[in-house]
Amino acid sequence: MKNKEIQEQRMKGYFIQATKEILKGEGIQNLSVRNIADQAGYSYATLYNYFKDINDLLFYCINDFQEECQLFTEEHTQKELKGIERLKATVLAYMRYFIEYPGIFDLFYLVKMDGLGNKASTIHVINNSLENVCAYDWDYCLSHGIIQPAEMEVLKTQLKYTVTGLLLFYLNRISPESYPEFIENSSNQISHVLNSK
Amino acid sequence: MKNKEIQEQRMKGYFIQATKEILKGEGIQNLSVRNIADQAGYSYATLYNYFKDINDLLFYCINDFQEECQLFTEEHTQKELKGIERLKATVLAYMRYFIEYPGIFDLFYLVKMDGLGNKASTIHVINNSLENVCAYDWDYCLSHGIIQPAEMEVLKTQLKYTVTGLLLFYLNRISPESYPEFIENSSNQISHVLNSK
C-alpha cells in the first residue's frame, strides 16, 4: 500500500511542476486546466483524479514558491551586510523576485480564493511571506538592540503594506513607468520606512 | 445629427448604470456581458454596438466611481477637523468606501487591463485616486506650513502604498480577520506614516 502513495505523490508532482512552469513563464492569464495537463503530458480530466479543483493545485504552488523566494533572496543579498542595510537589501531582493515572475505575484496577492477549502494554512504563508523571508534580519536587529520589540511590529506591518503596494502599482497599474524609476522609488520608500528606526 | 448623439449617450448610460449596479452589488466575479445586458434590459450583443468590449465599459465606471468616492469621503469627514487630523479622517473614509464596495476595489486595483486601448487616462485616474480625494487636505497642510513640499511627496507616496496594501490584505487575504481589527490597524498605520510629519 506504500507504492500507491508514492505513485500518487509522483503524479501530483507532475501537475504541480507543470503549473509552476506556466505560472513563471506565461503567467496566470494563460493558465488553464488543459494547459497544465498538456505540459504534464496527461489529459485534462486526469488532473481531477489528483486535485479537487484548480485552486487545490495552486495551494501547493504557493508553498513551493515561498521556499524558492526565500532561497532567491538569500542568494541575492550580500552576506557582508548587516542590520538595517541587510534588511533593506533583503526586501529589495524580495521585490525583484516578483518582478522577475509577475505570475507569482498574481498568485500570491491577486487571485481570488473563494472556496474556503485548504485555504487557512496557505493564506498564512502569504500573510507572513515577507516577514519570513526577513526573519534573519529582524532577529539580528532585535538581538543587537537596533530596533525595539514594540516598534518592530509596526515596522514589519508598514513594510509589508508598502512593499505589496509598490509591486501592485508597478505590475498592475504601470506606475512608475520604467523599471529604474520603480527601483529608485522602492528604495526611497523602504529607506523612509526603516529610517524612522 | 444631434439626436443620434443624444440617443447613443443614453444607451451607453443604460449599460454603464447596469454595470455599476452589479459591481456594487454582486461584485466583479458575478459581472458578465449577459448579466449587464439583462440588467440594462437589452440583449447581450447589443452591448457591442456601443462598447468595443467589456473593458471599454469598465473604463467609464472607473471615472464615475472616482467621483462618487470623492463625494463619499467629503460627506463622511467632519468639517470641523483641520490639518493632519482631517487628512487622516479623509484617508479612513476613502478606505471605508472600498470596504463598502469591494467590487470597486477589484476594479480599481486588481483587474488586468491588458489591451492598451483607452487605458492611459483611466490608469491616471486610478494612480491619483487617493491623492485627488485628499487634495484639499494636502493643500491646507501646505499653505499652513504643516508639511514641507519636499516631504509631502514622500508622504503622499507612502500613504498611497500603505492604504492600498491594507485594503488588499483585508479584502483579498482576510488579514486581519475582523473589521474592528482592520480599522484599528489601519488607523495605527496611517498615524505612523503621518506622524513623521
Added chain:
DNA sequence: TTTTTTAAATTAACAATGTTAATTATATTT
C-alpha cells in the same frame, strides 16, 4: 496463462464566458 476485477486515463458532454456573424425588427427616407 487466461480470465476477472479494479483502478486509472481519456474522450464526450455541459454550462458559462466573451465575442462575431447572420438575421430579424424598427426607423428613416424617398
Added chain:
DNA sequence: AAATATAATTAACATTGTTAATTTAAAAAA
C-alpha cells in the same frame, strides 16, 4: 407605401472549469 439604412436579437464559435461515460491498463484470481 416602398425602399433603404439602422439597431437589436438570435445563432454560432471558441475557450474556460468541471463531471459523467467510456475505454485502456494494471492487479488479482482462476
